[in-house]
Amino acid sequence: MNKESWEKSAERFFGRAALPEYGPFSLNEERLGLFGDISNQKVLDIGCGSGHSLQYMGNQGAKELWGVDLSTKQIETATKLLSNQQVKVSLVESPMEENPGLPSNYFDIAYSIYALGWTVDLRRTLSNIHNYLKPGGIFIFSWEHPIHDRLTYEESSFTFNKSYNIEGPEYNEAWHNSVIIHHRKLSTYINTLIESGFTIEKVLDDVELPDNKDSDNPSRWYSTQKAQLVPATFIIKAFKK
Template sequence: MKASEILNINKAGWEKAAERFFGRTALPEYGPFAMNEDKLKLLGNISGQKVLDVGCGSGHSLQYMGSQGADELWGLDLTTKQVETAKEVLADQQVKVSLFESPMEENPGLPSNYFDIVYSIYALGWTYDLKRTLTNVHNYLKPGGIFVFSWEHPIHDRLSYEQSTFTLHKSYVLEGPEYNEAWHNNVVTYHRKLTTYINTLIECGFTIEKVIDDVELPNTPSEDASKWYSTQKAELVPATFIIKASKKG
């Protein structure tokens, strides 16, 4: 499947679904059944920092960064509707806000060696070219800057709930683009092993500081074990992983 085809499919899918994801999976949350930033403190002191959100969605993570004292708020997203919504969400910010409609594989005019913090909350896995995207992120960061991202754990969608039990129904080791079951096969994501994310970060010049796939379960289980994110599945495999990396100073 060509990159242009993947982008067109995913842009169309997100334009239709944007309202459904308004404010979902945004900082201080990192993702389903994961510890949040209040506990993990991966971003450090945000006050006075220039920050970039890769896959900014409805702008709620940038809103959180603004509430923590960030000096400049920058974001990019693939879809028109998300960028327009983010502009509305961030309209009352008292600091510089710069938003771009762009694939993450392309630089829409972002400065190099500029940002103290780049982050991506449940968005990086949409890239069709991980190395190109991470190279961009590395270029955006100041020496000594940090990159934090979360994404669905690549083992999570390998399990399906069938006849009251979880079954491994897809290969974990076979990588490549595939229609996403959670989206009823209307969009395309690229399955990658966890080690692929780690090794590509290293290849792009990052230093890995922390890899987290701990599970934090609620007190009550999901009513429906077949839900995409259920506590029953989370008891077996993590739903989310988080990586913190840095650019050498």
């Protein structure tokens, strides 16, 4: 169901949610510097989408660019976008829960920009990523903050209409109920990372608001009014021992 929806909607997300941006109302990589110097690094993008994050990594001097994505159309788009890169590019169409034959203990960096939350099996996905990384390799991901979609704008005010504590698969309102995404608490992401063998370095959910805080419609999925109340994005940096 999710794959079918992505094939229909891929063009709408061309270039969106890609490095150096981490997500709505979040500080970007140019401000945070979480990756550091990536010159000559082998990098893996989990949920690579249209390939714009990999393009950013290539422009920053990465040695090899690898990407995995569920969508055929996204892989085709990323292939075209990255065709002029002067380094090795390997793109694989695959669910992130499955290992499509990627090398073990190989990558210096793995990352996922607004994609990891699509997984239907977080533990298996994180175990795969841990396996792909070299000892000392880093993993950075961003995703919509799990408290964000608990809050809805109704009748001129924001209200909590869903439990933060109840986890599991849900139809997603932002996609007009055409996809299913698992709601997970922030602690679930943190604890599953630890259980998968990662050491966590940073957890960030800082909010950066535009200068004109009241310029948009508060009923939008990502509105400045909502961002004044709860973060839209969280970022975690971890590494493999």
